[in-house]
Amino acid sequence: xxxxxxxxxxxxxxxxxxxxxxxALGALGFGGxxxxxxxxxxxxxxxxxxxxxxxxAMCEKLLANTVIESYAIHM
Amino acid sequence: MKAxxxxxxxxxxxxxxxxxxxxxxxxxxxxxxxxxxxxQGIDVVGIPGGFSFGDYLRCGxxxxxxxxxxxxxxxxxxxxxxxxxxxxxxxxxETGLLxxxxxxxxxxxxxxxxxxxxxxxxxxAFTSGYAQGDELVIPVAHHDGNYNVDPExxxxxETEGRVAFRYTDNxxxxxxxxxxxxxxNRRVLGMMPHPERAVDAKHGGTDGRAMFAGLAEAxxxx
Numbered sequence: 001x002x003x004x005x006x007x008x009x010x011x012x013x014x015x016x017x018x019x020x021x022x023x024a025l026g027a028l029g030f031g032g033x034x035x036x037x038x039x040x041x042x043x044x045x046x047x048x049x050x051x052x053x054x055x056x057a058m059c060e061k062l063l064a065n066t067v068i069e070s071y072a073i074h075m
Numbered sequence: 076m077k078a079x080x081x082x083x084x085x086x087x088x089x090x091x092x093x094x095x096x097x098x099x100x101x102x103x104x105x106x107x108x109x110x111x112x113x114x115q116g117i118d119v120v121g122i123p124g125g126f127s128f129g130d131y132l133r134c135g136x137x138x139x140x141x142x143x144x145x146x147x148x149x150x151x152x153x154x155x156x157x158x159x160x161x162x163x164x165x166x167x168x169e170t171g172l173l174x175x176x177x178x179x180x181x182x183x184x185x186x187x188x189x190x191x192x193x194x195x196x197x198x199x200a201f202t203s204g205y206a207q208g209d210e211l212v213i214p215v216a217h218h219d220g221n222y223n224v225d226p227e228x229x230x231x232x233e234t235e236g237r238v239a240f241r242y243t244d245n246x247x248x249x250x251x252x253x254x255x256x257x258x259x260n261r262r263v264l265g266m267m268p269h270p271e272r273a274v275d276a277k278h279g280g281t282d283g284r285a286m287f288a289g290l291a292e293a294x295x296x297x
Contacts, residue, residue: 013223016179016248062140065133065169067176068223
């Protein structure tokens with residue numbers, strides 16, 4: 001069973017890498033890029049029967065730092 | 076006085092930290108990350124700088140969940156001293172022993188140079204060898220030293236005088252120029268600058284020496 005976890009900086013947390021990508025896109029001549037946020041995608045290959053609660057525990061314990069990051073689980 | 080210095084895969088300041096503790100009179104035990112227990116009678120645990128586990132996932136995140144870190148957390152919760160420098164500071168934030176998080180430097184570049192620090196609080200064993208307001212020159216070398224904490228956390232640090240050091244010229248975007256913070260019992264210190272790289276005249280400066288000497292004196296008189 002493949003599960004995808006998206007980890008993003010929370011809204012309001014400065015994302016210096018996203019800002020750098022935004023300015024690089026502008027420098028390449030792409031107009032209208034009003035914001036860029038950079039995050040992580042983590043793919044888990046899990047045994048059948050693993051529950052969403054298990055994945056949530058993995059996120060809380062290790063995969064995300066919930067001080068600054070939010071996560072979304074796609075089972 | 077006994078110090079333990081933890082080594083993770085990718086730690087690279089562990090020997091320097093051990094040497095700095097030894098120069099201040101500590102017996103130093105070197106401890107591997109897979110060990111589950113600290114040696115008996117340890118007064119202070121040092122978590123060194125480096126790139127533990129290659130900075131995979133987030134700086135310090137994997138180290139913070141390693142077997143030895145459970146014992147380090149237990150040591151701190153029992154009132155023991157813990158000093159985390161650079162990657163060690165990132166590890167301590169990931170364990171939750173210290174509030175906040177170290178993010179990518181605001182300028183996106185790795186910063187490796189001497190910086191000026193002011194001693195924001197001398198009210199801890201680690202900073203008792205300094206006076207509040209002292210200015211120090213200590214090296215930094217990091218890519219992720221941009222200290223961030225939520226507004227309530229920042230207010231608590233400021234009102235409780237738990238900011239130990241501030242940058243005189245902020246190199247990384249840290250909130251309120253914060254270079255080092257103390258736990259609420261003031262026995263856990265995390266800091267991005269490297270005092271262990273400023274303890275010998277051959278290092279080019281000795282402003283870090285008073286941290287180890289002050290800690291030793293505080294432990295002897297305790």
